[in-house]
Structures are given as C-alpha cells and as structure tokens.
Amino acid sequence: MKNTTQKIVISAMFTALVCVATMLIKIPSPLKGYLNLGDGIVLLAAWTLPLPYGVAAAGLGSALADLLSGYLVYAPATFVIKGLMAVVAYVCCSQLFKKGKTNLSRVVGGILAELVMILGYFLFEGFLYGFVPSLVNIPANAVQGVAGIIIGVALIIIFEKQKIIKLLK
Numbered sequence: 663m664k665n666t667t668q669k670i671v672i673s674a675m676f677t678a679l680v681c682v683a684t685m686l687i688k689i690p691s692p693l694k695g696y697l698n699l700g701d702g703i704v705l706l707a708a709w710t711l712p713l714p715y716g717v718a719a720a721g722l723g724s725a726l727a728d729l730l731s732g733y734l735v736y737a738p739a740t741f742v743i744k745g746l747m748a749v750v751a752y753v754c755c756s757q758l759f760k761k762g763k764t765n766l767s768r769v770v771g772g773i774l775a776e777l778v779m780i781l782g783y784f785l786f787e788g789f790l791y792g793f794v795p796s797l798v799n800i801p802a803n804a805v806q807g808v809a810g811i812i813i814g815v816a817l818i819i820i821f822e823k824q825k826i827i828k829l830l831k
Contacts, residue, residue, distance in 0.1 A: 671716040672830055676707040680723025680744075685731055692798045693787050695736060700724055701779065701810025704744050705772050705815045706750035710830055716752055721745030735790070743782035747775040768815055776807030 684700030691697055704720040710721060725741035730733070754771030780803045787796035821827050 669712065669715050673707075673711060673719045676703065676711060676716070676719035677723040677726070679703045680707065680719060681727045681730070684724055684727035684827055686775060688731065689802075691802045693791055693796060695733070695783065696731070697802050697806045698727070698811060699809060700727060700744075701747070701776065701806060701815060702813025704747055705751050705775060705810060705814030706821070707770075708748035708771075708775070709755055709768060709814070709818050710821065712828065713749070713752050717745045717748045720748035736786075739782065739786040743779055743786070746778050747783065750778050751775040765815060765819070766808070767812060768818060772811035772814055773807075776804075776810060780804060 680700050680703045683703045687699055689697040700723070704724065707719040707723075708716040710716065712792050721741040724744035725737045728737040728740050728764075732739075751768075751771040752773045754774055755767045758767065758770075769783070780800060783803055784793075784800060785797050787799060818827075
C-alpha cells in the first residue's frame with residue numbers, strides 16, 4: 663500500500679466487511695453469545711493488511727457488530743480477542759514462515775488464531791458466568807473457528823487468483 667490514506671480507507675472497508683459478515687448470520691450460543699462467519703474476514707484482514715491496520719479492522723469490525731447487535735457486554739472483550747487473533751494470524755503467516763505466505767502458513771496461523779478466540783471467550787465468559795458453565799460454548803466456538811479458517815483461506819486464494827492482493831498493496 664502506497665500511502666497512509668489508502669491504508670486507512672482499505673482498513674475501514676475491512677472493518678465494515680468484518681462487521682457485516684459477523685452480523686449476517688448469527689446463531690445464538692448457550693451463554694448469550696452467538697456464532698457467526700466474521701472470523702473468515704478477520705483472518706483475511708490479518709493476511710492482507712499491514713499489522714496495525716489488520717488488527718484495527720478485526721477488532722473494531724467485530725466489536726461494532728456486537729454493539730449493533732445488542733451484545734454490549736461482549737464488545738470490549740471482542741475488540742481485544744479479535745485483535746489478538748489478527749496479530750497471531752499475521753505473525754504466523756509473515757514471520758514464522760519466512761519462505762513466503764503459503765496456504766499451510768495461513769492454515770496454521772488460522773488454527774492458532776482461532777485457539778486464541780476459543781480461549782479468550784472461555785476466559786471472558788468464565789469470569790462473567792463461571793468457568794464450568796462457560797465450557798458449554800467451547801464446541802460452538804470451535805465450529806465457528808473451523809468455518810472462519812475455511813472461509814478465510816478460500817477468500818485469500820480467490821483474492822490472489824484475481825490479483826486483488828496486488829491492488830491492495
């Protein structure tokens with residue numbers, strides 16, 4: 663990406679995409695949260711944008727979806743958890759696999775990022791509702807994580823084949 667204005671505009675676009683993808687399909691989970699498809703765009707933002715911009719898009723877009731959907735208590739935790747997911751996905755893809763961004767590095771980064779999400783919500787809900795009751799959301803969050811990895815990897819492959827990545831750089 664050539665200048666700061668372009669980075670901000672593209673980050674804002676990803677923020678909106680994360681928000682919409684998160685709100686598009688919401689399946690209630692047992693402890694007042696919900697499953698969604700936003701993680702795929704969170705990962706895509708992490709793999710596409712420079713680190714601080716991807717983190718901002720992931721955290722802000724996801725937290726905004728919580729705010730707009732009436733999950734106010736989740737918004738601050740979501741901001742932190744989704745931001746950390748973006749950091750993990752970015753670092754794994756760009757730093758741990760120095761030979762280049764491959765689909766394997768993205769899958770590994772996606773798995774680690776989704777583990778951050780599962781652990782993050784378990785801890786948050788544990789403090790909120792108790793750790794034993796919060797165990798019930800782990801399988802639901804794992805399903806959301808798997809869907810996020812599949813969607814994120816599929817989208818990054820499409821972006822690369824269509825040369826969208828080069829347009830964003």
